[in-house]
Amino acid sequence: MKINDAVFGELEYDYVWSKDITIEFFGKEVNIALMVDGEEDGEFSEKQYASYNTLKENWGDIQQNILTPILDYYKEKRSELGYDVSYDVNYPLIETNDKLLENIKLVGIYVPSARRFEARYIGLTFDCTWDEENGVGIRLINEEVARVGYQDVAL
Template identity: 30%
Template sequence: MKEITHELLGYFTFEEDQCVWRKKNKLVIFNQEFDVNIDIVEYDEEYEQGVEFEEDASGHFQDEQIDALTTFYDHKDNILKEVENAIFTYYQENYKVYRSYENTESNKDQVAPIISKKEDLSPLLQDMGLFIAERDAAGLRKIGITFECTWDPNHGLGVLLKNEQVAAVGTIDDAIE
């Protein structure tokens, strides 16, 4: 297993099965501490694609990726409050649809309960992740925040941040565009 210690971002290991550099950390959201996988795609400028194999991984990240993660940590409390609000709004707008997929009231309450406050989302979320892709043409700082969730176990929950602002809430695919 390949390992690096980045001068600004710290210790990472290369996860060949995911084609990412991974760092473990903890974050608090919805009043719950989550173990978080922070994944960064290493981009190979020569081949114009993400590095896929450990032997090709050098641990060189793009400036936008470094800026995205350091800026996130500099402002994480405010950013995570905005993410909480966005997820709560998304849930309130969509939970009835997810409840309609279940055939018993017990299942509905387990998968997508009726809730009235943000903190009630906490038990419905697991396995938080941050995903930092390679830079895009616009040069935006992008971070995808992902969760497994009870209401959509196949597609999960994702929030896309662009320049630390919530740009989209939906499935994990929406967060790692």
């Protein structure tokens, strides 16, 4: 089933509404999945619209604000696994945002249903070189990083 939503555009339903979009991420055009939680009727809430529109309006600032938390998460994971003292090819030393950007790829934006959260909520999902199975996820609440972890924290 397909719909053409005024805010999200043309979406297709397969247990979640989704479509592929192109977005700028640190100066590069990337193709990602836009996923919008909702029932099969295609009715979305004002909070979902506000979350997505605010993300688009503040995307430049949000990009700048997510790298340090991802880098901190990476360093913590690397240390937990002991790779800060012993070498592992999958967990190289990454100390700068530029180096981090070489090791992550934005793959999705998730807009959950409004009943799950009172505030504006967006999830961002990334593939990463150090954990291909789980990737990295970011939960944004009111455009601020609330949590970083595996991709499922974004969903």
